[in-house]
Amino acid sequence: MASTQSAFAGTIPAPKVRVVAKIRGFSDPDTSFEASRTVDWVSVTTEISGEVTISFKEQSSSRYSVDYCYNEHEDNEVIYSKEVKPLVSAAFEGINSTVIVHGARGSGKTQLIQGSLEKSGLAMLAISEFLSVTEKNGKSIAVSFYEVDHQDHATDLLNPEQSPILVLEDHGRILFKGLTQTPVKSIAEFQNLYITACSAHTAAPKKGFEPAPKKGFEPARRSHLGLIVHVFEHNKSVNGLVSKMNFVDMAGYEDARKKSGDASGVAENNKINKSIYALLNVCYALSANESRVPFRESKLTRMLQDSLRGTSKVLLVSCLNPSFCQDTVYMLTLASRSCQRSHRMPFGSTMKSASSTRQSVNLDSTKKIASSARQTVTLDSSKKSASSVRQIVTLDSTKKNVSLVRQTVTLDSIRKSASSVRQTKTLDSIRKSENSVRQTKTLDSTEKSASSVRQTKTLDSARKSENSVRKTTTLDSTRKSENSETKTSVSAKESASSAMQFVTIRKNKIPKSVSASTKELPGSISQIYDEETCVVAMKSEIQGRKLFDEVSHSAAKAEKVDSSLNASSEVELDPIVEKGTSFEDKEEMHYLINYSKDLSIANEGENMNKENNNLMENEDFSPPISSQLRELQSLVSSTPLCMQLLEEKFISPDDNQISTKTAELRTSDTENLDVMNNKSFWETFNLHGYGMKNSTEVTEPRTLDIEIPDVMNGKSPWETFNTHGSGMKNSTEVTEEPRTPDIDIRTSDIDISDVMNTKSHWETFNLHGSGMKNSTEITEPRTPDIDIRDVMNTKSPWETFNLHGSGMKNSLVKDYLRILNTAEKDELKKLKGIGEKRANYILELREESPEPFKSLDDLKDIGLSEKQIKGMMKKEVGELFN
Ligand SMILES: Nc1ncnc2c1ncn2[C@@H]1O[C@H](COP(=O)(O)OP(=O)(O)OP(=O)(O)O)[C@@H](O)[C@H]1O
Structure with a gap:
């Protein structure tokens, strides 16, 4: 066994x-x-060289590299002092960290983190040291316990009755709503909290589970258990947060195929495995310095985001069962990938073939609008493989839409433009203009040597407009690998039943004292670093690894200054956190730490950040036009959030590509589109809204003046609006008269096939806008949804009005969602409740999925509560009447 090397410190x-x-x-x-x-x-x-490799008797030809391997006789304290202690020290310097313990079931994960009566676990040892240091330096700590179950729900274990934890992001810093932070001043306090957390975890009463105490190696339910240690500047949490340290006791991995029992149990198993893969994939991406780290693949990775990226340090401990266990081999395979950094070469047979192959293929299975679908197939090429291959092939099998791809091969069917893509391959059939097209085609070179390969190939087979598609499939691209097992990590159709496995900590197993370890604490942090430096220096092979120790310290300080310049923003926090750090990921290559933002206590629906406040203020706004209009507003506000949009042919463009393309088309197709040439999404949305407003006022026969052809051929939206508006002024009085037979503008004037065949997204949007405007103006015979005979014969004016209202709601929501899915940042920021942060976040989401907002419910993904969404829509509608 090699001598242990220092974990995270050193020159x-x-x-x-x-x-x-x-x-x-x-x-x-x-x-x-x-x-x-x-x-x-x-x-x-x-x-x-110090390289450590692990092999298994049953599979001796495979070797897995790790930074170090602790044998069965090395106890928790050894691991603590070598691996975790430096992270505790770093925490006082403002460095976030995460200790992830994973492995097969019964591999000793809980024993390692929680410890037992006889042996303190890593968490307990760390808390001892935290307390010891805080005593001297005046800082303080608080802890949070949470679990993430197979349904990807996070629950506060110190307050399990609370609603599920919401993950919010503030300038790159991850904030939790609904997660208690409890100050800790002594080990005894911590022990009690640990017991409370574990009891809550075990019983999980609110989820309807029976208490499931762990018995031997057979825990009934599986979930991830997390502990966050928050380090604060001074004695109270009202002072600034310095850093966070996370301990994650991952649910034990178990091959879903081995899982006996009912289908729901298998599904649950798959889901929990999926979240294990997600975290390991993140570790891999971080380790490989990939430009995109899939934080959003699971709740856990989202929660840990700011403690994984940037200057944060990550310790991944792979626990190995003492007896043969295929799941252990598999887990180590995945962990080992994260250790295969650029300087490392595969071992033995792996020189020739790649292991842990990972390919992602984005496939579009939808015909019209590509929704993001992602599949990950992880291959266990444990016999012969060693390095990682990653391919992402984005295939658009749709005939119409493709966009938003990272790396693209643009084929000649793109006629007019394509924009914002990272690498470009321009083909001669791109006729008019082509902005930067990102294209990366990485070939699988695994036949010669294994290395990380990433390939994204976007085939644009679309003739007219492209939609975003993304699917990921992991394929075994290693031709020489043998005995690979393929495991599908995503099982999209699974329906998980409620089940949860818990890693129980029995009261009598909680270490009662960690005095020994406390006594051993070094006197100063610098001592720790000196010690660690010496050991680290022993390992020569770590050249090429990412610098972040000293750099991160200075970066953190620099960022503190920077962040202090930022306006503080209020965010929703649990009742304990008042002020905290702010980690901002400003550039891909330079993750800096921002710790100086003030945060305020907030409760749901009351205190929100500025964006939220902005959107919620005047929530009760009621336009003074007429009682009918007020009614309309409430109608809108009561729209079910889960209202799903009908599948439509309209393009669902991605952020950059389509918008540029659209712009292009606007300038090129002037014959029909002068009207909308100069309008932004926002303007159009507003116009749309005006149309809607007008339409409610309408019900007046006199809107004949506005003909679709006029709109399309000669009138600007404003002209249209004005013309329209003038005809509308008196319309509210006309509500009694449902009949608007003279109105000649109708949705049916817009031929959807025309839209799809000849119109840009922008045109489509505008047409849609006009259509909605018209349709709402209409409410009448030609509106497909409303049979005029019904209206005329059986509906009262009020019923008719309501019918119109619901149509308008749908249209309004559709267009609003379209703006969220497509608009540029500046335009996004014009929306109520969308500020800089959310706009950035939305753009990020669009990178993940081409059309992240399919219903209003999806707005919850950007940290909006149901109430806020309602308020926001209300506000938008209200604004239309201002
Ligand atoms: N280092 C160790 N030496 C001896 N026995 C151990 C050690 N670590 C764990 N065990 C024993 O192995 C069993 C499983 O340990 P533990 O609960 O920590 O595993 P786990 O990986 O957390 O399991 P699960 O995946 O089910 O949560 C327990 O009975 C524990 O006492």
Whole structure:
């Protein structure tokens, strides 16, 4: 066994993600024999370079590299002092960190983090040290416990009756709504909190589960258990947050195929496995310095985001069962990927073939609008493979739409324009203009040597307009790998039943004292660093690893200054956090820490950040036009949030590509589109809204003047509006008269096929806008939804009005969502409740999925509550009448 090396400190830059393994010992408290037994199915080899590889008796041809492997006799304190202590020290310097312990079921994860009566776990040891240091430096700590279940719901374990935890982002800093932070001043307090958390976790009464105490290796339900240690500047949490340290006890991995029992159990198993993959994929992406890290793949990764990225440090501990366990091999395979940094080469047979192959293929299975679908198939190429391959192929099988792809091969069917793509391959059939097209085509070179390969290929087969599609499939691209097992990590159709597995900590297993470890605490942080530096220097191979130690310190300080210049924003926080840090991810290559933003206490629906306040103020606004209009507003506000839009042929453009394309088309197709040439989405939306407003006022026969052809051929939206508006002025009086037979503007004038065949997205949008405007003006015979005979014969004016209102709502919501899905940042910011932060976040979401907003419910993804969404829509509608 190699001598242990320092984990995260030293003059030589440490890797972003440190991967270590820990072999669990045999446990039989009644026999000392067990305790001294040696694990013989795992063999650890240390190269002269310090490289540590692990192989298994049953699969001796495969080797897995890790930064270090702790054997079965090395206890928690050894691991703590080598791996975790430096992270505690770093926490006082403002560095976030995450300790992730994963492995197969029964591999000793809980024992490692929580410890037992006899041995303190890593968390307890860390808290001891935190307390010891805070005593001296006047800082303070608070802790939060949460669990993330198979449904990706996060629950506060110190207050399990609370609603699920919401994850919010504020300038790159992750904030939680509904997660208690409890100050800790002593180990005893911490122990009590731990017991409380674990009890809540076990019982999970609100989820309807029976208490499921853990029995041996067979925990009934699986979920991830997280602990966050918040370090504050001074004695109280009202002062600034310095950093966060996370401990994650991952649910034990179990091959879903082995799972016996009912289908829901298998589905649950798959889902929890999926979240394990998600976190390991994030570690891999961080380690490989990938430009895109899939934080949004799971709740857990979203929660940990600001403690994983940037200057944060990550310790990934892969726990190995003492006896043969295929799941352990698989987990180590995945963990090992994160250790295969650029300087590392595959071992043995892996020189030739890649292992842990990961390919992502984005496939569009939809015909009209591509919704984001993602599949990940992880291959266990444990026999012969070693390095990682990643391919992302985005295939648009649709005939009409494709956009938003990272790396693109643009084929000649793109006639007019394509924009904002990273790398460009311009084909000669791109006729008019083509802005930067991002294209990356990475070939799978695994036949020669394994390395990370990433390939995205976008085939644009669309003739008219493209929609965003994304699917990810992991394929085994290694041609020489043998005995690969393919495991599908995403099982989109699974329906999970409620089940949760809990890693129980029995009261009598909670360590009662950690005094020994406390006594051993070093006197100063600098000592720790000196010590660690010496050890780190022993490992020469870490050249090329990402620098972040010293750099991050200075970066953090610089960012503090920077962040202080930012306006503070109020955010929703649980009752304990008042002020905190702000981590802002300003540039891909430079994650800086921002710790100086003030945060305020907020309760749901009351205190929100500025964006929220902005949108919620005047929530009760009521336009003074008429009682009917007020009624309309309330009608809108009562729209069910889950209102799903009908599938439509309209293009769902992605952020850049389509918008540029649209702009292009606007200038090129002037014959029909002068009207809308100069209008932004926002303007159009407003026009649309005006149309709607007018239409409600309308019901007046006199809107004949406005003919679709006029709109299309000669009139600007404003002209149209004015013309329209003048005809509308008196319309409210006419509500009694449902009949508007003279109105000649109708939705049916807009031929959807024309729209699809000849119109740009922009045109389509505008047409839609006109259509809605018309349709709302209409409410009459030609509006397809409303049979005029019904209106005339059976509906009262009021009923008719309401019918119109619901049509308008749908249209308004559709267009609003379209703006969210397509508009540029500046335009987004014009929306109520969307400020800089949310606009950025929306753009990020659009990178993940081409059409992230399919219903109003999806607005919850940007941190809006149901109430806020309603308020926002109300406000938008209200504004139309201002
Ligand atoms: N280092 C160790 N030496 C001896 N026995 C151990 C060790 N670590 C764990 N065990 C024993 O192994 C069993 C499983 O341990 P633990 O609960 O920590 O595993 P786990 O990985 O958390 O399990 P799960 O995946 O089910 O949550 C327990 O009975 C525990 O006492």
